[in-house]
Amino acid sequence: MPELPEVETVRRGLAPRLAGAIIRRLEVREWRLRWPIAATLPRQIEGLRIQQVSRRAKYLLFDCGEGHLILHLGMSGSLVLLESPQPLKKHDHYDLILDSGAIVRFNDPRRFGSLHWMCGDVDNHVLLRNLGPEPLAEQFSGKVLHQALRGRSAPIKSLLMDQRIVVGIGNIYANEALFLAGIHPRTAAGRLSLARCDRLVGAVQQVLRLALQAGGSTLRDFVNSAGEPGYFQMDYRVYGREDQACRHCSGKIRVLRLGQRGTFYCPRCQR
DNA sequence: AATCTTTCCTGCCGGC
DNA sequence: TGCCGGCAGGAAAGAT
Numbered sequence: 001m002p003e004l005p006e007v008e009t010v011r012r013g014l015a016p017r018l019a020g021a022i023i024r025r026l027e028v029r030e031w032r033l034r035w036p037i038a039a040t041l042p043r044q045i046e047g048l049r050i051q052q053v054s055r056r057a058k059y060l061l062f063d064c065g066e067g068h069l070i071l072h073l074g075m076s077g078s079l080v081l082l083e084s085p086q087p088l089k090k091h092d093h094y095d096l097i098l099d100s101g102a103i104v105r106f107n108d109p110r111r112f113g114s115l116h117w118m119c120g121d122v123d124n125h126v127l128l129r130n131l132g133p134e135p136l137a138e139q140f141s142g143k144v145l146h147q148a149l150r151g152r153s154a155p156i157k158s159l160l161m162d163q164r165i166v167v168g169i170g171n172i173y174a175n176e177a178l179f180l181a182g183i184h185p186r187t188a189a190g191r192l193s194l195a196r197c198d199r200l201v202g203a204v205q206q207v208l209r210l211a212l213q214a215g216g217s218t219l220r221d222f223v224n225s226a227g228e229p230g231y232f233q234m235d236y237r238v239y240g241r242e243d244q245a246c247r248h249c250s251g252k253i254r255v256l257r258l259g260q261r262g263t264f265y266c267p268r269c270q271r
Numbered sequence: 272a273a274t275c276t277t278t279c280c281t282g283c284c285g286g287c
Numbered sequence: 288t289g290c291c292g293g294c295a296g297g298a299a300a301g302a303t
Contacts, residue, residue, distance in 0.1 A: 034278080074299095075277050076276065076277095108300095109301050110300045112276080112278080113277095154294060161277095170276075172276090259296080260295090260297080280296105287291090
């Protein structure tokens with residue numbers, strides 16, 4: 001469930017406490033995440049100082065000077081900051097223990113999360129190198145999107161979720177943004193006019209900003225770095241609202257399957 | 272039993 | 288024919 005707003009919410013929770021902190025120890029209990037954690041990692045980062053906590057796409061980056069820790073929450077991962085040791089729960093896979101005694105604890109039932117180390121320019125990491133623009137950055141515009149979609153015949157919704165086109169957008173916000181922009185999710189991406197791309201970029205930014213203000217929305221089990229759930233459920237216009245009335249035209253919200261993902265839309269408002 | 276979250280990988284397809 | 292990129296579908300693990 002973590003899309004950009006959720007990951008950014010976690011980052012904002014962690015950053016003030018982690019910036020300047022020294023890593024005392026990395027304690028790994030389950031090495032088999034999406035990719036195995038490098039066996040050398042604990043020794044590699046011991047004693048390093050975290051200079052800042054940033055985010056690229058849905059990845060969290062802990063800048064340790066000589067290198068970066070790259071964390072991903074996968075589908076079901078969460079990071080919680082503990083002031084002191086707490087009893088372990090199921091799926092607590094690793095602890096990053098700081099000199100202060102505080103602990104960053106990673107829990108991930110489905111183990112699709114990951115933990116990597118990258119020396120030097122972190123943007124060159126194989127996981128980051130092919131990522132598209134940040135959706136809330138100034139460089140992202142209708143023009144940029146329009147250009148990226150040129151000649152593409154895949155449904156716009158699939159490409160909106162393609163991290164090489166633009167990062168941070170998962171299933172929920174793709175559905176919501178397309179509704180706001182009045183675009184049918186199955187529209188061939190390359191057929192969108194520049195004007196519609198402009199509108200779509202505006203919708204994406206609006207949806208993400210709203211979710212950020214909400215402190216990261218939640219499908220069901222998102223928790224921020226304090227272990228609290230999303231402050232309130234986002235007020236979805238279409239996501240999860242199959243057969244309910246469209247808030248704009250009162251028509252029935254429909255659902256279809258696009259790339260194995262639930263795709264919700266209003267046939268009357270989205271063309 | 273089907274469904275949910277993300278992303279990488281495989282295999283098929285059409286175009287050149 | 289062979290190569291390439293685009294695209295769809297599958298897989299990973301577990302809770303509900």
